Amino acid sequence: VTRIQHSFHPPIDDRYFEDYVPGAVHEFPARSTVEQDRLVEFATEFDPQSLHTDPVAAAAGPFGGLIASGWHTCGILMRLIADNYLSSVASLGGAGIDELRWPTPVRPGDTLRLRTTVLDTTRSRSKPDRGVVRTRAELLNQRDETALTLIAINFVALRDPN
Amino acid sequence: VTRIQHSFHPPIDDRYFEDYVPGAVHEFPARSTVEQDRLVEFATEFDPQSLHTDPVAAAAGPFGGLIASGWHTCGILMRLIADNYLSSVASLGGAGIDELRWPTPVRPGDTLRLRTTVLDTTRSRSKPDRGVVRTRAELLNQRDETALTLIAINFVALRDPN
Numbered sequence: 192v193t194r195i196q197h198s199f200h201p202p203i204d205d206r207y208f209e210d211y212v213p214g215a216v217h218e219f220p221a222r223s224t225v226e227q228d229r230l231v232e233f234a235t236e237f238d239p240q241s242l243h244t245d246p247v248a249a250a251a252g253p254f255g256g257l258i259a260s261g262w263h264t265c266g267i268l269m270r271l272i273a274d275n276y277l278s279s280v281a282s283l284g285g286a287g288i289d290e291l292r293w294p295t296p297v298r299p300g301d302t303l304r305l306r307t308t309v310l311d312t313t314r315s316r317s318k319p320d321r322g323v324v325r326t327r328a329e330l331l332n333q334r335d336e337t338a339l340t341l342i343a344i345n346f347v348a349l350r351d352p353n
Numbered sequence: 354v355t356r357i358q359h360s361f362h363p364p365i366d367d368r369y370f371e372d373y374v375p376g377a378v379h380e381f382p383a384r385s386t387v388e389q390d391r392l393v394e395f396a397t398e399f400d401p402q403s404l405h406t407d408p409v410a411a412a413a414g415p416f417g418g419l420i421a422s423g424w425h426t427c428g429i430l431m432r433l434i435a436d437n438y439l440s441s442v443a444s445l446g447g448a449g450i451d452e453l454r455w456p457t458p459v460r461p462g463d464t465l466r467l468r469t470t471v472l473d474t475t476r477s478r479s480k481p482d483r484g485v486v487r488t489r490a491e492l493l494n495q496r497d498e499t500a501l502t503l504i505a506i507n508f509v510a511l512r513d514p515n
Contacts, residue, residue, distance in 0.1 A: 236432070261447055262428050279403070287455070288453035
């Protein structure tokens, strides 16, 4: 049985490698709403396909309307992770991402929130001040559908390297 | 021996599933340069960590200066893919991404270009009008270092479904 926790202790400005417990599931109250103007603007810069940029063409397309670029959705996820999950005092950068999927399209007005599951944590052999935290991160929309899921691999500093 | 091709035929507005040949490697002449102001602006919105947003703090940090958010680098990759590799007449959306890595940091002023390798192509069993193309996509900087590598999984329409 998975116990979902609706907060994460300690607070984000005192959170280190030791605080990421394998198996822990956290859901965060923060919400991010995707406005149509920003959706179109992002896609015009980075992903200029009509299903992301042209409301009329998108309405006639396979999704029946505009959907966000998947990379915009990744940006929204990253912002929620930076604000709620990974501590700026301990985060030493992202090593990579595995198994990125977009199961449900994100549409203008959708409101997204973050769920994280700590998959495993491994201390570095070569650098004793840090470890690797692997996290399943998901964005859920206002209907609790999964808009985005990925595995994030992050370097995180230890509170106590000894 | 891998033969690198410096163009891709047919032209992008007449490119379908049949044109993606497993094993084919393409390097594209298009370049995208990352300006510091945009790098900081993107990160302020989506990835507000000091190594991406604060030149002074970043100079004292592990990379000795500002580096782009990895998600910004993904956006740059997507734009080069949309402009050079995937046809808007045939692209039916992205199914997902595997093995996303950022081996070399992207710094202000870096100039990035796209290399693609078609890994495999599979016709859909349930939808005879389309197939899945799996592509290794890489961004190379002006020193030919790999800034980003990932496997993109895309749905692409067939020219001739019969």
